[in-house]
Amino acid sequence: MEKIPSRAKVLIVGDSATGKTSIMNQATMNIFDRRYEKTIGIDFRITKWDEGKELVTLQIWDTAGQKLYRPADMNYFHKSDAVVVVYDITNRESFEEVDKHFNDIEKLIPYVETIVLCGNKSDLEDDRQVSYDEGKQLAEFYGIPMFFETSAKDDANISSLFTFISNSYLESK
Ligand code: GDP
Numbered sequence: 001m002e003k004i005p006s007r008a009k010v011l012i013v014g015d016s017a018t019g020k021t022s023i024m025n026q027a028t029m030n031i032f033d034r035r036y037e038k039t040i041g042i043d044f045r046i047t048k049w050d051e052g053k054e055l056v057t058l059q060i061w062d063t064a065g066q067k068l069y070r071p072a073d074m075n076y077f078h079k080s081d082a083v084v085v086v087y088d089i090t091n092r093e094s095f096e097e098v099d100k101h102f103n104d105i106e107k108l109i110p111y112v113e114t115i116v117l118c119g120n121k122s123d124l125e126d127d128r129q130v131s132y133d134e135g136k137q138l139a140e141f142y143g144i145p146m147f148f149e150t151s152a153k154d155d156a157n158i159s160s161l162f163t164f165i166s167n168s169y170l171e172s173k
Contacts (some may be wrong), residue, residue: 007057008169010162011077011109013101014086015094019120022152023086024062027162056166081172082114082165087135089119089149090127095134102142114168116146118161123151 012020061080085101087094098117105112117139119130132149139147146164150157 006173007059008081008165009079010058010060010082010084010165011080012060012062012084012086015097018086018088018094019152020062020086023120023150023158024060026152026155026158028060056169058162058166077108080109080112081169082116083109083112084116084118086118086120088121089130090121090124092129095130098138113172114165115144116148116161116165117144119149120152122149122156123154
């Protein structure tokens with residue numbers, strides 16, 4: 001019998017150029033594009049994640065850097081089931097801005113079930129400016145159960161990240 005997928009809405013936030021679009025592309029299409037195009041507005045893709053018995057459809061929304069407050073965007077945001085906050089491990093400033101993104105989430109999506117912190121570009125070890133432990137401690141500080149370092153380029157931990165989100169979604173239903 002055909003499995004009927006449950007649909008979870010996943011929002012990806014974080015500073016520009018941290019790799020939000022690349023994470024989404026890797027998760028949904030297994031591609032990595034080296035060119036950088038600033039995301040304008042909101043993009044979304046759907047991917048199906050087979051979690052044993054149940055299929056979860058993840059509707060992944062990729063946001064453009066600083067635009068969380070645009071009223072038109074708020075309609076998309078406030079029914080999110082999960083939010084991924086992304087920083088770039090080679091860019092300290094993007095890590096320091098995580099705080100601002102958390103404040104936005106608290107104001108705009110106060111009842112979101114799952115929040116995940118994600119330090120992206122883990123393949124660029126030589127340029128690292130934020131340690132793994134700092135990322136983990138920040139996640140703990142915010143009471144977030146899950147912290148991942150990922151590489152959208154090497155497809156490292158991307159499926160773990162979305163598998164975690166799919167499982168959390170199924171558990172919370
Ligand atoms: P966004 O603005 O947050 O959506 O960032 P993009 O996904 O457009 O990525 C910004 C730049 O970082 C692009 O040049 C990507 O190719 C690059 N990038 C994204 N993820 C990774 C990664 O995991 N490793 C490396 N080395 N580069 C990445």
